[in-house]
Amino acid sequence: MGKPGSTVALASLVALALAGCGGGSSTGAAEEAGGRPTAVTATMLADLTGGAAFCGVAARTGAETAVKKINEERMLGETTLELAVEDTATDPRQAASLMSRVAGGDSQAVLFGCASQVAQAIAPVAQDEGVPLVAMQSGSDGVLDAGEYLFRSTAPQASYQDVVVDRLVEQGVRSAAVVYQAENPTLVELAEDTYPGLFASAGISIVASEKFQGTGFDFAALTSSVAGRSPDVVVMLGQGTPNVTVITQLRQAGFTGPVVGSASFSADVLAPLGGQANGALWASDFNVAGSAPSTQEFVSYFRSVNGSDPSQFAAQAWDAVMLLAAGIEAAETLDREGVRAGLETAAARGFDGAVGPVTFEDRDARVGGVLVTWQDGREQLVG
Incomplete structure (x- = not known):
């Protein structure tokens, strides 16, 4: 965590960094007389198609909105932040190839969102090539293990x-089943480590744990087995569309209890379920009704630009870009090593982001979670 009091509004963070920056160099960027480049380029590798597109598309919007804000308000002084976007197709091999290509170009940093299995594929490439990589989502342990450029x-x-889990205890839940998608490392960690530990401490027994792969449409055997165990609650940990398919077939198999999910329930993923999704619960780092001033400032600006409410993924991508901007301003030089060092400085300070106050532990963000429920066709913050 950052030291107490280290979290500051991003505008202040950028101003502090700007005041402390000397002249620097930037590969592939024309420089002003004052030594700062007229433009800095970052590339976003986003899961715009494939299994994590529900996240990647929203993340792209959040990132592009952040870049617009940065350039409109000259948060980088006379330097413009330029963003190129490439589609990983939620394919680790394609993403690794793209990362290698970007490393050979002029981008000073890379942004990524969303799937952890894709992040694990590009992280070692970024580290080996010395390219600073700021990842949003990407929740598995192996991402940051690649090294100091991550x-x-x-x-x-x-x-x-x-x-x-605290909410489930309040509701008197005593038993749970866990269903999870095996190719996503974050979901595997939640299913096999996080929830078993939390449930054991809370006195909630796991009566079934079932995993699946892919985005198929026939989960009848799995859902019949789970429903037959009569759990008080089902923890459904899928990546996008499978959440809808499995929950539908759980209802068809006779399960009438509540469903708990993950961040993959965000961005209106549950909308096709209609009333079947009412009461679904999940933990999030963001909700449009969040009380933090920085959250409401973000929501207001996002609505003014896009004419709609931001999702959790848009908020997270916004914060990824804002962290990069703070790192650029903190950098003494704007080559890749300079940006990496600037990101270290920015992370140590923390900032007030779209999700609220953000601090860091060893280059890894920490926030306070909120509880979200789905009711009558929309996400709602649980008070």
């Missing part, structure tokens, strides 16, 4: 799932 601007989901 930063995660989204707090791991495992760090705030206790708010869900």
Whole structure:
């Protein structure tokens, strides 16, 4: 965590960094007379298609909105932040190839969102090539293990799932089943480590634990087995569309209890379920009704630009870009090593982001989680 009092509004953070920056150099960027480049380029590798597109598309919007804000308000002084976007197709191999290509170009840093299995594929490439990488979502342990060029601007989901379990205890839940998608490392960690530990401490027994792969449509055997165990609650940990399919078939199999999920319930993923999704619970780091001033400032600006409410993923991508901007301003030089060092400085300070106050532990974000429910076709903050 950052030291007490280290969390500051991003505008102040950028101003502090700007005041302390000397002249620097930036590969592939024309420089002003004052030594700062006229433009800095970052590339966003986003899961715009494939299994994590529900997250990646929203993340792209959040990132582009943040870049607009930064350039409109000259948060980098006379330097413009330029953002290129590439689609990983939620494919680790394609993403690793893209990362290698970007490393050979002029980008000073890379942003990534969303799937952890994709992040694990690109992280070693970024480290080996010396390219600063700011990842949002990407909650598995292996991402940051690659080395000091890796930063995660989204707090791991495992760090705030206790708010869900506390609520279940209040509701008198005594038993649970866990269903999870096996190819997503974050969801595997939640299913096999986080929830078993939290449930054991809370006195909630796990009566079934079932995993699946892919985005198929026939989960009848799995859902019949789970429903047959009569759990008080089902923890459904899928990546996007499978959440809808499995919950539908759980209802068809006779399960009538509440469903708990993950960040993959965000961005209106549950909308196709209609009333079947009412009462679903999940922990999040963001909700449009959040009380933090920085959250409401973000929501207001996002609405003014896009004409809609931001999702959790848009908020997280906004914060990833804002962390990068703070790192650029803190950098003494704007080559890749300089940006990496600037990100270290920015992370040590922390900032007030779209999700509220953000601090860091070893380049890894930490936030306070909130509890969200789905009711009557929309997400609602649980008071």
